[in-house]
Amino acid sequence: xxxxxxxxxxxxxxxxxxxxxxxxxxxxxxxxxxxxxxxxxxxxxxxxxxxxxxxxxxxxxxxxxxxxxxxxxxxxxxxxxxxxxxxxxxxxxxxxxxxxxxxxxxxxxxxxxxxxxxxxxxxxxxxxxxxxxxxxxxxxxxxxxxxxxxxxxxxxxxxxxxxxxxxxxxxxxxxxxxxxxxxxxxxxxxxxxxxxxxxxxxxxxxxxxxxxxxxxxxxxxxxxxxxxxxxxxxxxxxxxxxxxxxxxxxxxxxxxxxxxxxxxxxxxxxxxxxxxxxxxxxxxxxxxxxxxxxxxxxxxxxxxxxxxxxxxxxxxxxxxxxxxxxxxxxxxxxxxxxxxxxxxxxxxxxxxxxxxxxxxxxxxxxxxxxxxxxxxxxxxxxxxxxxxxxxxxxxxxxxxxxxxxxxxxxxxxxxxxxxxxxxxxxxxx
Amino acid sequence: xxxxxxxxxxxxxxxxxxxxxxxxxxxxxxxxxxxxxxxxxxxxxxxxxxxxxxxxxxxxxxxxxxxxxxxxxxxxxxxxxxxxxxxxxxxxxxxxxxxxxxxxxxxxxxxxxxxxxxxxxxxxxxxxxxxxxxxxxxxxxxxxxxxxxxxxxxxxxxxxxxxxxxxxxxxxxxxxxxxxxxxxxxxxxxxxxxxxxxxxxxxxxxxxxxxxxxxxxxxxxxxxxxxxxxxxxxxxxxxxxxxxxxxxxxxxxxxxxxxxxxxxxxxxxxxxxxxxxxxxxxxxxxxxxxxxxxxxxxxxxxxxxxxxxxxxxxxxxxxxxxxxxxxxxxxxxxxxxxxxxxxxxxxxxxxxxxxxxxxxxxxxxxxxxxxxxxxxxxxxxxxxxxxxxxxxxxxxxxxxxxxxxxxxxxxxxxxxxxxxxxxxxxxxx
Numbered sequence: 061x062x063x064x065x066x067x068x069x070x071x072x073x074x075x076x077x078x079x080x081x082x083x084x085x086x087x088x089x090x091x092x093x094x095x096x097x098x099x100x101x102x103x104x105x106x107x108x109x110x111x112x113x114x115x116x117x118x119x120x121x122x123x124x125x126x127x128x129x130x131x132x133x134x135x136x137x138x139x140x141x142x143x144x145x146x147x148x149x150x151x152x153x154x155x156x157x158x159x160x161x162x163x164x165x166x167x168x169x170x171x172x173x174x175x176x177x178x179x180x181x182x183x184x185x186x187x188x189x190x191x192x193x194x195x196x197x198x199x200x201x202x203x204x205x206x207x208x209x210x211x212x213x214x215x216x217x218x219x220x221x222x223x224x225x226x227x228x229x230x231x232x233x234x235x236x237x238x239x240x241x242x243x244x245x246x247x248x249x250x251x252x253x254x255x256x257x258x259x260x261x262x263x264x265x266x267x268x269x270x271x272x273x274x275x276x277x278x279x280x281x282x283x284x285x286x287x288x289x290x291x292x293x294x295x296x297x298x299x300x301x302x303x304x305x306x307x308x309x310x311x312x313x314x315x316x317x318x319x320x321x322x323x324x325x326x327x328x329x330x331x332x333x334x335x336x337x338x339x340x341x342x343x344x345x346x347x348x349x350x351x352x353x354x355x356x357x358x359x360x361x362x363x364x365x366x367x368x369x370x371x372x373x374x375x376x377x378x379x380x381x382x383x384x385x386x387x388x389x390x391x392x393x394x395x396x397x398x399x400x401x402x403x404x405x406x407x408x409x410x411x412x413x414x415x416x417x418x419x420x421x422x423x424x425x426x427x428x429x430x431x432x433x434x435x436x437x438x439x440x441x442x443x444x445x446x447x448x449x450x451x452x453x454x455x456x457x458x459x460x461x462x463x464x465x466x467x468x469x470x471x472x473x474x475x476x477x478x479x480x481x482x483x484x485x486x487x488x489x
Numbered sequence: 490x491x492x493x494x495x496x497x498x499x500x501x502x503x504x505x506x507x508x509x510x511x512x513x514x515x516x517x518x519x520x521x522x523x524x525x526x527x528x529x530x531x532x533x534x535x536x537x538x539x540x541x542x543x544x545x546x547x548x549x550x551x552x553x554x555x556x557x558x559x560x561x562x563x564x565x566x567x568x569x570x571x572x573x574x575x576x577x578x579x580x581x582x583x584x585x586x587x588x589x590x591x592x593x594x595x596x597x598x599x600x601x602x603x604x605x606x607x608x609x610x611x612x613x614x615x616x617x618x619x620x621x622x623x624x625x626x627x628x629x630x631x632x633x634x635x636x637x638x639x640x641x642x643x644x645x646x647x648x649x650x651x652x653x654x655x656x657x658x659x660x661x662x663x664x665x666x667x668x669x670x671x672x673x674x675x676x677x678x679x680x681x682x683x684x685x686x687x688x689x690x691x692x693x694x695x696x697x698x699x700x701x702x703x704x705x706x707x708x709x710x711x712x713x714x715x716x717x718x719x720x721x722x723x724x725x726x727x728x729x730x731x732x733x734x735x736x737x738x739x740x741x742x743x744x745x746x747x748x749x750x751x752x753x754x755x756x757x758x759x760x761x762x763x764x765x766x767x768x769x770x771x772x773x774x775x776x777x778x779x780x781x782x783x784x785x786x787x788x789x790x791x792x793x794x795x796x797x798x799x800x801x802x803x804x805x806x807x808x809x810x811x812x813x814x815x816x817x818x819x820x821x822x823x824x825x826x827x828x829x830x831x832x833x834x835x836x837x838x839x840x841x842x843x844x845x846x847x848x849x850x851x852x853x854x855x856x857x858x859x860x861x862x863x864x865x866x867x868x869x870x871x872x873x874x875x876x877x878x879x880x881x882x883x884x885x886x887x888x889x890x891x892x893x894x895x896x897x898x899x900x901x902x903x904x905x906x907x908x909x910x911x912x913x914x915x916x917x918x
Contacts, residue, residue, distance in 0.1 A: 138885045141899035142892055144826065145844055168885065175883035359830040359842065385823075385899040394814075397573065401788040402828070406835045413788065415574055454604035456567045456597065463571055470570035470814040473902055 067484050068095045070110055071445065073118035074461050075102050077125050077437040078421040081369065086461035092123055094443040097484035101439035118447050118478075122464055125435050126186025126444030126482060127389035128427035131286070131328040131349035131378025133191045134202055134215075135160050135169075137176045140382045148292040148358045148383075153225070156382075160193045160218075161228045169198035173205050181209050182474040183388045186444040186482045187431050189214045189286055189326055189349070189378075191259055194230055196239045203247065207254045210487035212431065212444075216259025216286055217243045219274060222267045229265075237273035244281040253482070256281070262288040263299050263312050271316040278323055284430075285318055289327035289337075289348075292360040296332050310337040310346075320344030326430060328378055329354075330368065331361040338371050347374045347430050350422065352395040354383030362403040365396065366411040369418075376427020377419075389427075393419035393469045416466045447479040448472065496913050497524045499539055500874065502547035503890050504531050506554050506866040507850040510798065515890035521552055523872040526913035530868035547876050547907075551893055554864050555615025555873030555911060556818035557856035560715070560757040560778035560807025562620045563631055563644075564589050564598075566605045569811045577721040577787045580812075582654070589622045589647075590657045598627040602634050610638050611903040612817045615873040615911045616860050618643045618715055618755055618778070618807075620688055623659055625668045632676065636683045639916035641860065641873075645688025645715055646672045648703060651696045658694075666702035673710040682911070685710070686755075691717040692728050692741050700745040707752055713859075714747055718756035718766075718777075721789040725761050739766040739775075749773030755859060757807055758783075759797065760790040767800050776803045776859050779851065781824040783812030791832040794825065795840035798847075805856020806848075822848035822898045845895045876908040877901065 075090040085102070093100035093110050100110070136156060143155040163169045180188060190206075192199035192215055199217040206213040217240060221230045230236035240258070247256040258278050260266040266274075278285060290296050290309050299309045306312040310333070313319035319327075321344045328349040333341070341348065350363050368375055377392040378384075384392070400413040414422075428435020434442050452475075453467055468476065480488040504519040514531070522529035522539050529539070565585060572584040592598045609617060619635075621628035621644055628646040635642040646669060650659045659665035669687070676685040687707050689695040695703075707714060719725050719738050728738045735741040739762070742748035748756075750773045757778040762770070770777065779792050797804055806821040807813075813821070829842040843851075857864020863871050881904075882896055897905065909917040 138883065141896035142888075144895065144899065145842070162885075172883075172885050175885075179883075353827070356827040356831055359834050361834055362831065398782070398785040399831070402785055402791065402831055402835070405788050405790055406831070413574070454567065454601075454608075456591075456601050456604075459571075466573065467570035470573065 067097060069114045069116055070094070070106060071116045071118055071123055071447070073121040073123040073447065074464070075123040075437065076461050076465055077102070078417065078425045078435070081421045081426070082417055084417045084420065084462055088461055089119070092437055092445065094481070094484045097443050099437045099439060099441045099443050102437050120451065121478065122448040122450055122461065122468060124446050124448065124465070125424045125428065125437060126446055126480065127184045127423050128376055128431070128435055129185045129188045129379050129387070129389050130326050130347065130376035130427045130430060131189060131351055132381045132387065134173060134176050135163050135193050136382035137179065138172045140385045144357050146358070147294070148360055149294055151358055157225050157228050163193040163195050163198040166197055166201060169201055173202050177205050177209050179387055180211055181488055182477065184446050184477050184480070185211070185387065185389050186446070186480060187212045187428065187434060189257060189430070191216050191218055191286070194218045194220060194228060196243050199243060200246065203251060203254045207251045210253060210482050210485055212253045212482055214255050214257040214284065214286070216257045218259050218261050219270060220261045220265035221270045222265055224265045233267050233270035233273055236270055237277065240274065240277055244277060244283060248281065256283050258283050258285040260287050260318070262295070263309065264295065264302060271318060275317045278318065284324035286326040286328070287313065289330050290332040291329035291355070292358065293332055308334050308337050310340045314340060314344070320346035324430065328380065329360065329363065331355055331363045333364070338368065338373065341373050342371055345374065347376060349378035349427070350375055350396060351378040351380035351384060352392060352399040353386065354380035356395070356399060357385070358383050362399045362407065364403070364411060365400060365414060374426070374429065375422055376430060377423045389423040390469050390472055393423045396422060416462065416469065419469065420465065443481060443484040445481045446477055448476050449478040450476055452476070496526060498543045498545055499523070499535060500545045500547055500552055500876070502550045502552040502876065503893070504552040504866065505890050505894055506531070507846065507854045507864070510850045510855070511846055513846045513849065513891055517890055518548070521866055521874065523910070523913045526872050528866045528868060528870045528872050531866050549880065550907065551877040551879055551890065551897060553875050553877060553894070554853045554857070554866060555875050555909065556613045556852050557805055557860070557864055558614045558617040558808050558816070558818050559755050559776065559805035559856045559859060560618060560780055561810045561816065563602060563605050564592050564622050565811035566608065567601045569814045573786050575787070576723070577789055578723055580787055586654050586657045592622040592624050592627040595626055595630060598630055602631050606634050606638050608816055609640055610917055611906065613875050613906050613909070614640070614816065614818050615875070615909060616641045616857065616863060618686060620645050620647055620715070623647045623649060623657065625672050628672060629675065632680060632683045636680045639682060639911050639914055641682045641911055643684050643686040643713065643715070645686045647688050647690050648699060649690045649694035650699045651694055653694045662696050662699035662702055665699055666706065669703065669706055673706060673712060677710065685712050687712050687714040689716050689747070691724070692738065693724065693731060700747060704746045707747065713753035713755070715755040715757070716742065718759050719761040720758040720784070721787065722761055737763050737766050739769045743769060743773070749775035753859065757809065758789065758792060760784055760792045762793070767797065767802065770802050771800055774803065776805060778807035778856070779804050779825060780807040780809035780813055781821060781828040782815065783809035785824070785828060786814070787812050791828045791836065793832070793840060794829060794843060803855070803858065804851055805859060806852045818852040819898050819901055822852045825851060845891065845898065848898065849894065872910060872913040874910045875906055877905050878907040879905055881905070
């Protein structure tokens with residue numbers, strides 16, 4: 061019997077997952093049980109009552125939960141690595157907006173999104189929150205294409221009706237809202253793995269009128285929301301000028317009822333939060349997508365992840381392609397650790413650097429919890445798993461599972477991802 | 490006729506190399522001529538007098554000078570990615586010294602160095618300055634093995650006779666010097682591609698007596714020298730205590746006559762130099778190996794590369810494996826740019842970040858000049874070249890050669906290195 065085609069099976073290998081922010085559970089030669097797309101837990105030896113399930117023998121392979129990318133821009137994949145000599149607002153004008161405008165052409169979008177889908181299937185991520193563009197047809201196309209990959213994705217049609225070039229700007233708040241309504245109505249119930257997420261790009265490009273309309277749509281369709289918060293100092297300053305009545309950037313979203321609370325919400329970046337904002341983020345249970353590489357590439361800074369964690373803020377990792385060049389959340393883990401060390405050294409010695417266990421938590425369970433019971437192998441969690449063949453990474457002495465994880469985090473690539481499961485289905489075999 | 494087996498040939502493709510620190514010369518569909526292991530220059534169309542040479546058609550491939558790694562530790566390759574939660578001096582004690590002690594065993598060394606050699610042949614580097622260990626037989630073995638790769642390497646038997654664990658420490662200055670003498674005598678004239686470089690590890694582990702003896706050996710054998718300078722603040726403080734009569738760390742080397750001048754010298758890191766030291770580095774024409782990833786991983790800091798460049802210091806890049814996890818100098822280029830942005834933002838706004846052209850210069854011509862006429866395709870330079878197939882990196886619109894270079898820098902891996910030439914010989918075909 062071919063276990064890969066069954067919904068119920070057991071994987072045997074060297075298993076590792078986060079119990080909490082600080083604690084890895086590693087079981088060498090353990091058994092991970094999948095039934096009906098959910099984990100039944102990890103066992104050092106296989107209990108009798110699972111003996112009849114097909115056994116997939118991945119001895120000596122590393123078995124990890126699938127990684128979660130809480131923030132990426134699908135139309136920016138095409139220009140990864142370009143314009144890396146610019147800061148955020150310049151880069152948006154010079155590269156991002158001109159490129160995104162091309163997605164009014166469905167043929168262009170189809171080719172570009174096919175490249176995104178191929179890359180994501182080959183890599184270690186199993187769940188992704190992504191931005192499309194303002195264009196309704198291309199956004200639907202992206203959702204259709206991601207659905208066929210088997211990855212679980214939240215996809216947002218972008219809203220932007222001010223302060224951006226006419227070739228990309230939606231011509232009015234009403235039109236932007238109308239397209240968003242059509243998109244939400246058409247998306248509801250259409251997919252198994254893909255769902256809609258409301259995506260006002262960020263305060264500077266969304267009028268007050270539009271934000272009001274989006275709040276109504278959010279309530280009508282009961283969808284989550286993603287946006288950007290406190291990425292660069294210039295952007296924070298801009299928001300201060302645009303919203304003189306708001307206490308700060310977070311408060312500007314909150315004043316429209318679009319900052320967490322009943323609305324499951326991801327804000328990307330949070331590099332420059334004020335104390336008040338951190339309190340509001342926590343109070344409203346807003347998720348922060350920490351995007352360390354992008355924040356370095358665009359000279360935005362290093363987010364105060366330690367301070368956010370100490371304040372019980374929910375945090376996941378984001379590739380932020382194309383501010384970041386790499387879709388793999390393994391790279392985001394390594395970058396999160398590296399930049400946390402530079403922050404510790406150069407900004408605030410009281411903020412301890414992130415550990416391997418913490419970075420792994422952020423990229424699995426930390427971000428995964430935005431999707432529900434995701435990012436762990438504890439019983440009842442959705443069965444997202446990656447099988448990693450790290451035998452090609454030379455080691456002249458025996459390594460612990462945690463040491464192997466550290467190496468995979470620092471220098472694996474898609475060749476090491478041997479198989480990948482999402483909700484119990486093999487999506488890369 | 491098979492051009493790869495000839496010493497004289499022409500490569501046709503999209504060629505790019507540095508004219509100087511700020512200037513790339515990119516010739517799309519150009520011709521790069523090799524005669525007797527040297528470049529005869531790059532031509533937009535092939536001159537008549539080269540028409541009779543074999544033409545290697547690499548249309549649409551990127552042709553770049555081979556990359557130069559000015560600083561790596563061959564015995565540390567085995568534990569890349571481990572212990573990345575420690576700072577420099579702790580990491581040396583916990584990981585580096587115990588691992589290096591294993592190289593007294595030649596069988597262990599042979600396996601581990603074979604993995605290093607494989608990795609280096611597959612990647613983009615063509616020249617490497619590397620540290621071995623204190624062990625004479627294993628150092629000779631490493632030299633023998635690197636010779637067979639065809640890469641050009643300078644290899645150093647490490648000297649260390651104080652302040653390190655007894656299992657690794659050389660038992661006296663005299664013994665350390667005696668082994669070094671034997672090694673230098675046996676290496677002289679033995680290799681075509683490999684040569685010896687004197688390698689006192691760093692001031693804290695080398696007694697005054699030993700440094701004096703090494704200075705004599707340096708004069709006797711006329712060999713270059715590599716060591717470490719101002720890597721972390723704790724180390725700088727330690728040197729200050731060990732050398733109360735020296736003005737600073739650089740001056741401590743200089744007081745033994747081992748800081749440049751007549752001695753071609755590489756100092757790795759230089760993260761925390763004083764103004765006086767920068768002046769001495771320049772005066773003595775000492776090369777700095779900038780190792781951005783290692784300096785982040787070990788919480789050492791970000792070297793003031795812009796300030797060093799403004800002071801006309803000669804700089805190349807170093808992987809510093811295993812402080813850095815990646816041997817590819819493309820990665821070092823991308824890391825140098827990223828960390829220069831964080832330094833610009835967090836340390837000193839007056840130090841402008843590095844550009845793509847500058848990072849590429851550092852990893853080719855900047856470090857290459859330590860080897861002579863290396864790191865460029867200008868006529869007369871040694872013919873080190875890499876042929877890069879970047880067609881698998883999705884691009885929905887035409888890119889300039891410089892844009893393709895930026896992408897290769899940011900996310901290529903060994904799969905993209907299609908062929909590699911060193912001194913006109915193909916070492917990866």
